[in-house]
Amino acid sequence: MPLFQKLFSKRFGPIFLLYLIIISLAFITRTALLFKSAAGFEWTFLNIIGIYFIGLFYDTVLASYFCIPLVLYIWLIPNKIFRKNWHRIILYGYFLLVTFLLLFNIVAEWVFWDEFSTRFNFIAVDYLVYTTEVIGNIWQSYPVIKILIIIFLIAIATFFLIKNSIKASLNSSLQFSKRTMIALPLLCIPILSWFLVSNKGKEFSNNQFAVELAGNGLYEFGAAFCNNELDYNKFYATIDQDRAFKIVRELLGHDNVTFLEDKNSIVRKIKYTGDEKKYNVVLISVESLSADYLGVYGNTQNLTPNMDSLAKNGLLFSNLYASGTRTVRGLEALSLSIPPTPGQSIVKRPNNENLFSIGNLLKKQNFDTQYIYGGYGYFDNMNYFFSNNGYQVIDRTAINEKKEIHYENIWGVADEDLFTLSIKELDKDYQSGKPFFSQIMTTSNHRPFTYPDGRIDIPSHTNQEGAVKYTDYAIGKFLKEAATKPWFNNTIFVIIADHCASSAGKTELPVYRYHIPAFIYAPKIVKPQVFEKLIAQMDIVPTLLGMLNINYDSKFFGRDIFQVKPDEEWAFVSTYEKLGFIRNGHLLVLSPQKKVQQFKVLPNNDQIEEKVDKKLEEEAIAFYQTASYLYKNKLLSK
Incomplete structure (x- = not known):
């Protein structure tokens, strides 16, 4: 047998x-x-x-x-x-x-x-x-x-x-x-x-x-x-707390910055000369859009003719990187201007109310502040997070009439219907007589990649290229309609991806998989140019505040990019447990078990492991350690 x-x-x-x-x-x-x-x-x-x-x-x-x-x-x-x-x-x-x-x-x-x-x-x-x-x-x-x-x-x-x-x-x-x-x-x-x-x-x-x-x-x-939440001090490399804050304060210091507290704090006065500018701001977060889908970043498929045209006539950021691989990481960076702390995004964590956000800040400046989403806002805890951090949330439930919906799938209404809703809300804001800040989150560029027929030359439900082209169509249609509105000339439009379409690569943190498109379009306000400095996704918020010339006390980790000197460029990339810091062509990666690695990022996107530079290591640790400390100890409240 x-x-x-x-x-x-x-x-x-x-x-x-x-x-x-x-x-x-x-x-x-x-x-x-x-x-x-x-x-x-x-x-x-x-x-x-x-x-x-x-x-x-x-x-x-x-x-x-x-x-x-x-x-x-x-x-x-x-x-x-x-x-x-x-x-x-x-x-x-x-x-x-x-x-x-x-x-x-x-x-x-x-x-x-x-x-x-x-x-x-x-x-x-x-x-x-x-x-x-x-x-x-x-x-x-x-x-x-x-x-x-x-x-x-x-x-x-x-x-x-x-x-x-x-x-x-x-x-x-x-x-x-x-x-x-x-x-x-x-x-x-x-x-x-x-x-x-x-x-x-x-x-x-x-x-x-x-x-x-x-x-x-x-x-x-x-x-x-x-292990869906990771305690930074327990799992990651650390340095002396006072030294960590000293390093971060030195890195965040500029000519227009004055720190207001002695230590273990990044609270600082941001001061600009001249009067405040009451521009409106419309920030469009585009779902899953890698930079290499756009022609202005080298794509030859003509998938984004509208965004390419807008970018060429606006301020194009050629070297900007997403904080993470999920929508909630992008939303976190674009609302809280904070590095990606390990584990779950703050958007989805408990006790995330009343934080120092751009929503809360601009609300104090008498702006109407909104988060507009084409799906149901309970997804990813968006309703709760934004409504408790200075925004009025407007989601799929605001569209009641079937005739206003040309198409919808499980994620929400088609992007063109989202933008139709947005136009209505922006018109209401204008009638109120107050400036407005509206963040719009798209959904169509997501599997199953479906959208209304007859809009573009790629049939619905074909591939991501089709979804990208449809989203571009919807954005072009939105901006064309917006140009007919009395509030258009006084409005700054920001178009930026939440994260890339794919984050996979040969290495743990393939830097090129975090390269996202971003540009500012405002024909009467911003002159066409290409901004080539390395930028973190979280830098967008303080940069917008700089364009508005607003003086404020800041708890943001991001910086006004126009105040950044050539040797002060860096960005952050992450998974839920790998924390990356990019500076001067090098990537420093912090991992659980207090592991530290460094890679040389080559022009062909390969990454070669190299000896860890002590200065770069301390800078990376300082940012992530202080961000985790401030959030954990509720020191990032408004």
Whole structure:
């Protein structure tokens, strides 16, 4: 009798069988994702061996968790019941369910990798909260029913292949004491792994695709779920607190800046000469728009003729980088002007009310301040965050008449309908006699990439290029209509992406994947020019305040870019746990376990690891440490 058949015929044979199924499907998943990412994967012997052997370790840990209910059942069920014919239905059902879920996971991981080029992570956990939008997005993007039927049929076929092996164990008898001697060690495996294993063990290579492939998607999901907020001082490299604030104050100091408190503070007076300028400001945050989609940044597909024209006739920022990889990170940078603190975005954290935001600041300056969104604002906690930080929130619920909606999907109304709503609101603001600040968040440039027919030459539901071109169409239409309004000549329009379309690359923080488009358009106010200095996304807010010539006491970490000297350029990039600081062509990366790395960023977008420069390290730590300290201690309130 073959060895496997002997094992299956034993009382705990189903445990071994389940383990084989789990690691086999995990092997298939890993191999499929490997070939999907073949272009970015570094094909070395070490990487190939690493992803499969380290991957097997994490697959085994995951399998130990799946085996817990089966171990308990086989251990505690008496022999008399275990040998009953009806009993096999329970075991059959469990194997069929687990097989279906694991096959479904293969498809889910493929889809997630296609979007983010990573295993399940914090984003996947985040999406669980918003099941309506996420499930709706999947439903509109993929043939879900067909996929589920295929998965179910494969699960049934797999079950019939293993049915006899499950059945072989049902005639075995084993005394409870002997079952205990087997069950307890098996149960110790997941218990010990819970306390002793972390997902950091997969970080064996400098190639990020190899690191991701070495992990296990479901295990990574669990790890992200348990670590969705990270305490900076506990997990990251630190320096003396007084020194950290001293460094940050030196970096934020300018001729028009006076610090108002002695230490452990960045509160400072920002003073401009001349009178305040009561311009209106309309800030358009464009969903998932990488700089390389625009012609002014080198694209040759003519996807953005309207934005290209506007940018050429305005102030174009050629070297601006997003704070993170999610919409909420962009919203955080554009409202709070703060570096990306580790873990969840502040937009989604508890106790995020009454912060020092541009909304609260301009509201004190007698501006009408609004956040206008084409979807339902409960998504990503936007309603709560903005309404509690100085903005009036206007979302999908403000559009009541069906005739005002040309198209909508799970994320919200089409961008042209969002801008129609925005025009109405801006007209109301103008009639009130007060200047206005309105931040508009688009949604159409997002999977499933659907929009009204007949607007552009790329059919709806085709690809992201089509969604980009449609959003460009909607922005062009909006600005054309706005130009007919009496408030147009006195209005500054800012168009900026929230983050790039993709953040994946060969390294943990591929800098070029954070390069976003941004420009200011105001024909009567701003002269056409290209601004080439390195800029952080959070610099937009104080730059706008500078254009308004407003004197104010600031708690912002960003700076008016027109006050920045050539040797004072930097930017911030991040994932939920990797914190990057870019300066002078170098990227300093802070990671959990107090890890510090430095990379030289080459013109071809490659990044070569180099010796850590002490000065750059202290500057990076100082920014992130002080930002985390001020937020944690509620010192960033308005």
